[in-house]
Every structure is written in structure tokens, then in C-alpha cells.
Amino acid sequence: MLLHISVLASYTLAGIVLPIVIWQLKKAELPGIDAHGKVVVNWIISAIIYALVCIPLFIVGIGFLLLMVLGVLHIVFPIIGAIKANEGVLWKYPLSITFLS
Numbered sequence: 001m002l003l004h005i006s007v008l009a010s011y012t013l014a015g016i017v018l019p020i021v022i023w024q025l026k027k028a029e030l031p032g033i034d035a036h037g038k039v040v041v042n043w044i045i046s047a048i049i050y051a052l053v054c055i056p057l058f059i060v061g062i063g064f065l066l067l068m069v070l071g072v073l074h075i076v077f078p079i080i081g082a083i084k085a086n087e088g089v090l091w092k093y094p095l096s097i098t099f100l101s
Helices: 002-011 014-026 033-054 063-086
Strands: none
Touching: 002 014, 002 033, 002 063, 014 033, 033 063
């Protein structure tokens, strides 16, 4: 659960580094955290890609709106993931591109 919540620190550099550090340090101790770590890292990479795509769309005028939606999703998805993890369920973030499987 803490792994998913650590993504909320993403408005600083810690949000990118902290989930990866938690995942790597605890995956040997906690057997289920490896799958959760992959889901979280996939979402972080996907969110960065989506944000980079939004930048050129500022010219068209839709980039700001899409970036706001991405900001909301970047708060909502980790909270849902943490709640599901607390229930013992692996929840894959919608719109997340699978880089690590």
C-alpha cells in the first residue's frame, strides 16, 4: 500500500525515486510487492510520456486540459491502487503502458 501512496510524492523528484527504492528494497522480503512495483513503475513511465505529449499540444490549446486530467489521474490512480493493495488485490492502472511485465 505504501508503494502506491509514494507515487503521490511525484510532484517532487521523490515521487519518481521513492517507489522504485521501496520496490527494490522490499521485493525480497514481501513476495507480492514485485508485481505492485512493476504496476507503479509502468504508471510513472506512462505518466511522464503522457506529460511530454501534452507539451506540444499547448499550441493547439488542448494540452493544458489534458495535463490537468493527467494531474488528477496521477492522484486518483495511486489512491485506488493503495486501497486495492490493502485488500490484497493487484490493480493495474488504466491507461498505463506495460513496459515491465
